[in-house]
Amino acid sequence: MTTCVLVPGACHGGMVITGAADRVPDLVDALVYVDAFVPRDGESCWVLTDDRQREWYLSVAETGYAVPPLPFFDPRASAHPLASSLQGIRLSGELSRFRRRDYVYAKEWDGGSPFEPTYTRLKDDPQWNVHALDGKHDLMRDAPEELLRIVLEAG
Structure with missing residues (x-):
């Protein structure tokens, strides 16, 4: 069996x-x-996010179908199709079938994190390794050493 680690799945990438x-x-x-x-x-x-994120x-006024990047995103970010945020995912199995699952939470969102419900759901689940890092949403920029350590441990 060939294995790989899918890393990182950030934001919508989850x-x-x-x-x-x-x-x-x-x-x-x-x-x-x-x-x-x-x-x-x-x-x-x-379904998974909060009213502020919704x-x-x-805010698709410019195109009618694409969500513009948030102001704090990298300037190279482009619009994202609204439909991909509305469509429910279809899964045939549970995440528990994978050897390891890590969740990395950014603690420094202005006005509260839309991922707080996910963090709260997973932080006490013994099947998950949950980490809360000091940094804003772009943890690859704000906490690169800590994030790299987590990724390497997962591998």
């Missing part, structure tokens, strides 16, 4: 790595979610 791992579980050993959504079957970003999702 939906992506969950779906990819579900489709090819024999190729996945561990998952690392970096301030990201961790969906269960049928859930979408829309308001941002609906």
